[in-house]
Amino acid sequence: MHLIEAQALNGLALGAVLSLVALGLTIVFGLLGFVNFAHGALFMVGAYAGWVVYSQTENFFLAMVAALVVTFIVGLVIERVLIRMYYRRPPEDQILVTYGLAIILVEIVRAIFTGVTRQMPTPAWAAGTVQLAGIFYPQYRLVLIVIAAVTLAILYVVLFRTRIGLIVRAGIDDALIVNILGVNVNRTFLLVFALGAAIAGFSGIVDAPLLAVNPDMGTDLLVQSFVVVVIGGVGSFFGAILGGLIAGEIISLTTAFAADYSSVALYAAMALVLIVRPQGLLGVEGRA
């Protein structure tokens, strides 16, 4: 019984991270209209940026800031140099170029840090376990849930309660009209792409203590966040959160009962959603 409760909490922690990663993906997809296949690579870049700062300073807060800033800047550069040229090209080209970009990012990191797997230690203030309804539970996972929840809340406020959020949401709806109304959509695109990158990077550093840090760590997460977006619905804020939590719980709870099938169950659930509700649980029809 306790095992199941612990696994449910694990699922919540995993789901929180997946929600965050998928949200970054879905915001970019919603506004710019294309899936960023380099999202997993940016997750990895964030983890490395944080790991470097943490191993110098032992300060987890600084590591989080570093991950955010570095991936935000990388996002700005990528958008200016490359992505900009692709807004008017077919979706296949956009996928291919971001896939190529992912290869480049991964190989640059491999060239600098080699392929050796690094351990990102749990910050000292969250290293212990806490007793929770009779089970001892690693404290950091609870911290992770809180961090993800707070980040999601901040993003909610930014997207739904500020002027820039209004522009972003209007741009998702119809970029052309927003442009005609005199808003510089190009700048908004740049900002949103960099924001998506920063969310990926931030997720990378907060998830890093639970994972092994290596150049290929983003691949699994990229595919899982695709599944989250498919389950939750493209371009939907709450869809990303719901999809993330569902995905996290499916993986964790199946692990408790039939470990061999944990990943299989996730993709089976995705297939089911696709058959029953192709636009995703909270997606709007015709958005794809």
Next chain:
Amino acid sequence: MARARGAIVPLAMLVFLVAFPTLVGFAGGGVTLAARILVLGLFGLGVDLLFGFTGLLSFGQAAFYGTGGFVAGYLLIHHIVPSTILALAIGMLVAAVAGLVVGSLALRQVGVYFAMLTLAFSQLFYFLDNSPLRELTGGENGLPGVPRAEVFGIHFSSLQETYAFIAIVYFIGFVVMRRIVASPFGHVLRAILDNPIRAAAAGHDVYRYKLVAFTIAAAYAGLAGGLLGLFQGYLPPDMFTIDQSGQIIVMEVIGGPGTLVGPLIGATVWIYLSQVLQNIGAIGSLWKLVLGLVFVLLITGFRRGIAGGVSTFLQQWQRREPAPVPSE
């Protein structure tokens, strides 16, 4: 006259296949390298039908490559099927059925969504291979001990003979694919590539055509997977990985989509970059970075890859002579 012209390309391919190991040998590679390139070239024929001719970008072709390979390999290792040809055919068939199932789900979506779904479904295959089916597939260890080909009592036992066997299969696959893309079916696929809405308006069941193309591509992938087992004697689990799916896409784009020989060229470039650059000490580990940069450059500037660039050049060069009557 038209028939004679139509035979030129297959003949040229035949000559090329005979000379290929020698060419690879001049360039410092062995017959293994040539065989590996041909296997990927065969795999790529299906990918080219999907992407180059129909415009479908699948990131999950590794699922069928692995399925075909492991089914054929399993049958041969355990002597369930006596004949190499039959085992390859069954592997190909199972891969095709898998393609039919995955395709019927993934093709409900287009563009970005389709790519994400194929990727996710191929992960499903990867995890099936790795955990629940571990007993059959060897899990992380893969399947060793695939015997060499034997057809009608002829043993293709050495590496050279195995190359010959793979070359024969590749040649048949190439000729068949040429027929497919030149058929009315192939023309509809090209119409879908140009404009799916117009193709639908012209009365074609776009979904059905795409599904057939997807199934054929899966069959080619499955056959190629079976051949990999034959010459390696071993089936690695990373046949199922995302990297494998990505690799074949990169080869397709570098080589030139819609040319059939594109993936062969792309595979040659990929494998040479990895082998040759790896031997140059200082930058050896950077080969994949170079590849990534070339890839991004090609998509950005030269959308038709190496083969496309060459054929454009040849066409322009031909145009200096009196324009021939279009053969189609």
